[in-house]
Amino acid sequence: MRILITGANGMLGEKCSLKMSEKHEVFASDVQEDLQFKCPIPYTKIDLTEPKQIKAVVEKFEPEAIINCAAYTDVDGSEDNQELARAINVQGVQNLIDVAKPYNAHIVHISTDYVFDGSSGPYEEDDEINPINFYGKTKFESEKVLVESNLPVTIIRTNVLFGNSQSKAANFVNWVVENLRKGETIKVVNDQFGNPTWVNGLAEVAQKVIEQKLEGIFHYGGEDYLSRFEFALEIADVFSLDNKLIEKVTTRALSQKAERPYKAGLISDKLKKSLDIKLYSIKDALKHMKAEIEETEEQKDAESQ
Numbered sequence: 001m002r003i004l005i006t007g008a009n010g011m012l013g014e015k016c017s018l019k020m021s022e023k024h025e026v027f028a029s030d031v032q033e034d035l036q037f038k039c040p041i042p043y044t045k046i047d048l049t050e051p052k053q054i055k056a057v058v059e060k061f062e063p064e065a066i067i068n069c070a071a072y073t074d075v076d077g078s079e080d081n082q083e084l085a086r087a088i089n090v091q092g093v094q095n096l097i098d099v100a101k102p103y104n105a106h107i108v109h110i111s112t113d114y115v116f117d118g119s120s121g122p123y124e125e126d127d128e129i130n131p132i133n134f135y136g137k138t139k140f141e142s143e144k145v146l147v148e149s150n151l152p153v154t155i156i157r158t159n160v161l162f163g164n165s166q167s168k169a170a171n172f173v174n175w176v177v178e179n180l181r182k183g184e185t186i187k188v189v190n191d192q193f194g195n196p197t198w199v200n201g202l203a204e205v206a207q208k209v210i211e212q213k214l215e216g217i218f219h220y221g222g223e224d225y226l227s228r229f230e231f232a233l234e235i236a237d238v239f240s241l242d243n244k245l246i247e248k249v250t251t252r253a254l255s256q257k258a259e260r261p262y263k264a265g266l267i268s269d270k271l272k273k274s275l276d277i278k279l280y281s282i283k284d285a286l287k288h289m290k291a292e293i294e295e296t297e298e299q300k301d302a303e304s305q
Helices: 011-020 051-061 075-080 082-103 134-147 172-181 199-211 228-238 269-274 282-304
Strands: 002-006 025-030 043-045 065-068 106-112 153-158 186-189 216-219 246-249
Touching: 002 011, 002 051, 011 025, 011 065, 011 199, 025 051, 051 082, 065 082, 065 199, 075 082, 075 134, 082 106, 082 134, 106 134, 106 199, 134 153, 153 199, 172 186, 172 228, 186 228, 199 282, 216 269, 228 246, 228 282
Parallel strands: 002 025, 002 065, 025 043, 065 106, 106 153, 153 216, 186 246
Antiparallel strands: none
């Protein structure tokens, strides 16, 4: 199968590229000039806000499926840069739809639990949509244009992605580990809840969705539902770091630009009934991630000798 991956240099895009290239013909794209990780697949720079760039690649590659991992994900930045956030998250998706139509390509789109208001999570697929920040609003708008596209579409909502990446893509686990290793105190909120999602597991889901041509809106999150503070404690435990450096704070104390949903997170039952998938516990996923990091560091040491 021919699969085009947008946002390939992000953490999830990297995992999807590596995994799917083992079985399928993969073409990777992102806004950077080059692929940021080692993988023997073709790559080209694509800005989703530039229809001509997307059209040229799609006409050349003729994908049967497109995995859209590209997005403007800066939640606070979305409040200040609303035009840019909408251009990437909504118009960029519409541009993908427009060029995919002649090929009837199956679009798998990654969305978020931030389409909900966080008053009563974790959420099922048919719960009331009510985003409370601009980022969440753009992601819901992107869902709507996809549903109305008359293309084969799968929307996978997820939350709090984490994992290892060759390009050192930013994520909560890396932030916690790097700061604690330096002996620095970090402030972590104890009133935002979710079920953090290991990117390797999400990449597995995306591949199965494409191979089995599953369509619709689905949720995928980790097995454990916990606060960001509790998540940080789990990270410290697995990576053998000092959890006394983790300071508990409230969301309000951080004075963040964008409002955050408090009780967010997702229920994955619908997807589990449709596919043979695994939900990973925090501890198991973190252990896998730690092993990957150690293996990468060993390879770098060997190459430098």
